[in-house]
Amino acid sequence: MNDATHNLPLPDKPRLVIGDGAIDRIGELAIELGAQRALVITDPHIVAAGHVARAQRSLDAAGVNEQVFDGAIENPTTIEVDRAVEAARGFDADLLIGLGGGSSMDTAKGCNFVLTNGGRMSDYWGVGKATEPMLPLIAVPTTAGTGSECQSFALISDPQTHVKMACGDAKALAAVAVLDAELTLTQPRRVAADTGIDTIAHAVETAVTLKKNDASWALSRRAFALGSPALRRVLADGDDLAARRDMQLAAALAGMAIERSMLGAAHACANPLTAEFGVVHGEAVGAMLPAVVRFNGELAECRAAYAALVGGDERDAAARLAGSVESLLALAGVPRSIAEHGVSENDLDRLAVAAAEQWTGTFNPRAVDAGVCRALYESVLTENDRRAGAARV
Ligand SMILES: [Fe+2]
Structure with missing residues (x-):
């Protein structure tokens, strides 16, 4: 070991x-x-x-x-x-x-x-x-x-x-x-990016589930601490074997965390995107994760867990973690808006009903029903417009 x-x-x-x-x-x-x-x-x-x-x-x-x-x-x-x-x-x-x-x-x-x-x-x-x-x-x-x-x-x-x-x-x-x-080392960059984002999502989601426990928490923290910098290094240089080692271990540790604490709303919302629009799992989870972190960050215990992952003050930990995930998405070339996958406003009610039926969502620290899932999708659908608008102001 x-x-x-x-x-x-x-x-x-x-x-x-x-x-x-x-x-x-x-x-x-x-x-x-x-x-x-x-x-x-x-x-x-x-x-x-x-x-x-x-x-x-x-x-x-x-x-x-x-x-x-x-x-x-x-x-x-x-x-x-x-x-x-x-x-x-x-x-x-x-x-x-x-x-x-x-x-x-x-x-x-x-x-x-x-x-x-x-x-x-x-x-x-x-x-x-x-x-x-x-x-x-x-x-x-x-x-x-x-x-x-x-x-x-x-x-x-x-x-x-x-x-x-x-x-x-x-x-x-x-x-x-x-x-x-x-x-x-033989993974295409696109696969390394998508699966790496999935690992980060596993570390982040397992860190706050209703089934979280001491063992899963230790695994989530270690997976995030190893995986977050390692993914940046892998994306910068695919031949960096040391980074590949860290990333692979992070993925395994995050898998062990899932076994002990299950996942959450990002995976619940991602699955219908894959089923209906063929969005690659890592890209679907990655697009949803920042919105779910901000949503869960309304709970003090989630903010405390997020602060333990990204460091710094608990008060704005959810915003900083969401921002950190968004910067990884940008490096990985993963779209932040689900509109880029062909999803439109008309699809949201149907997607939300499917997401609310996902078993994995039942472990999210804040309850997620179809209304919540719709709001999460909506925030991600309009993400680029909102930011473009903010940039213009
Ligand atoms: Fe996953």
Whole structure:
């Protein structure tokens, strides 16, 4: 364990294996888990980047039979999960390896639910619905990140409605998360920016939820302290491996924070933007986050938490944190107004109803109903106009 995770309340699962080139240890880690037949669940981009071949070489060298399923896609649906289940059954896998971004890892987790517990993905929508043990999972993130490697939720969409089903169960947690920052060097800048913003949103939202506790709070703080400067460095120089290491660890720690405290209104409002307008998750969350921080900042305990993240006086901590997030969005090239994603005033009522139904919103420190969600959307829709107007005055 390196210094950055020292003194943090880490759980038994996942075991973190951290280090440049750690993917070459995957064979040894599979053997330690007692595996003989590993199914690597990934996507074609990760195959093309050469990461899958490296994992295969390590598994082969350790004498572990392996097969590759490369059918994961962005915002995976039950279709990809069912295909992965078919591949795992056909191969008689005794270990799953999720290698890639959040989509690959979520597909691997989703596959594990259906493969070992039967039925359909929707049977596991919610928390703790699985009754049977699951296969061991090794999660190897190539983005930094969703934090999927350190939390038990598989986010799988319904292919018809595009509604994201969050299916969580402690049994679905990875046994091992391999944090090899070298793998994140191949991320396109756009992906590093979007997933990095998601990490910051995870740190900020988990810092104030109704389920917040000492363990989650320590993780949220560390994730923000590491991730906020690291994302700026990554965006300035994608080859800065030290920054990539910090960012990857921040993403993992933020994932652990989610596991302990859930998320909030930024994620609740982001999900319908992704479902209806195809907005990339990190960009949807990023656009909503400053408005949610200002909204939550009406509560004294939220202002105290925000001040602990950004430093300085509690009184204007929410405004300063929101401003800090906005400066990150600008660096990352993420639009601040949802109008830039094609959303118009006419869409807001419908989006607000969908956002108010999101389970994740129930953990926000201030209650969010459709009226609140509409106001949050409206403030973000008009963001650019408002600022342009302010600049003219
Ligand atoms: Fe997220």
